[in-house]
Amino acid sequence: MGGLLLVYGLLRFILMSRFGRVVVAIRENETRAQLIGYDPRLFKLLAFVIGAGIAGLAGCLYVNWAGYISPGVFALTMSAQAIIFVLVGGLGTLLGPILGAVLIQWLINTIGDQGTVDPGLGLGIILVAFVLLFPKGIVPLVQAAIQQALTLRKRNVGSPLLADADPLQSGAE
Template sequence: MAIAALGLAFVWGTLGILNLGHSVFFGLGAYAYAVATSNLGDSTPGLLIGIILPVAFSLVLGYFLFFSRLGDVYLGVITLCVTLIFYSFATSTADPSYHIGSVLLGGFNGITAIPPLNMPADPQTPLSVEATFSICLLTLAGIYILLSFLRASNAGRIMAAIRENELRSELLGYDIRFYKLVGFAVSAAVAGLAGALYTAVMGFVGPNVFDLPQASQFVLWVIAGGLGTFAGPTLASFGFQLLSSQLGANQIFNTELIFGATILLFVLLVPRGLLPMILSLADPKLPRRLSGLVRKEKPV
């Protein structure tokens, strides 16, 4: 989940693209891993397909979104509608005729008995739960480092310039549609990998990976942790999942109600997120250097 949150934090914080359908890429990666691994009996091609399929879909969707020059509001609405479409389709596949190879899609029941991760090219040696979680943690660290390097690279600086002023960036000779498409695809690749790992850990995947609560969680974690940072959404994802687990176990409050109220509180009271707020208490200039989201003030 934290890996998927990093994907949204990158495309939203670096390019300014609020993708309300980020769960689509997560869900496609989850279903792709489930179908490929169950049919092939090997998790290695399953992980690769779990990345390739979301990237391919993001390139098709992004082409129509960015090359038609849709505004931010329309982009958010369309990506949200795509989420609803995938959720509706996934819930309507209960009929046995909906299958890929020998794998039934299952509708609300989802796909069960999905093989776990195994040693590369050795399907006969499945990894333990502890080893799988270790791989997830190492993958999170690796994605964090790679996205940080990408954001600090020349391409990342161009993406930040596009976020700040699209017209000026285009007049300087940069193809803003191409950079948006690339950033969108990178975000999809990260989310797809996260979805594949999620399915490998859970051994199950269902339509809930596409639903609105799932989509809203990614947005919540980025807002709460701090837009423009990677550490903030990562820590927020861990914190809110722990909170969700505790609330669900004790059945004290409705979890979705708590999350909805939390989004409102953060937007109204802590719009910059927790991490930038904490850092600003120590050094008012530090959040600027970390996020790069605050525009320079014009001289008086």
């Protein structure tokens, strides 16, 4: 848990720095960032190095926890799970993959304990459902809902009559 908080804090710090803002700008529009004067190849390389360092740390922690490592441990299933974690939690967020990992692991453990459904089949269904129904993931979906609720509340604060009015009763008479 300490490693997770440390990496999360480090990534949050990096995103608030000039380097992080440039990487986000490159993600959003690489051509525009290049026209402004940034070298996207250099920033992508540095972002990849940071990601590789975090992956190395995760591998070290996994070996320490499991006490065993082999290439079979990180087969296609583990790689697919990591992608599903990100898709379920939310692309472009830091909190999304953490939330996705917790939810999916809880679901896999629950399904695996019951023995009624193969966990691989369950992961496939979740992957297809999120790609088709919620392509941005849970965290961006919740953020958009909260933003929409705040916007509606702001509009209704200025007019107390509209806030208390029942929309079904307004045209009845």
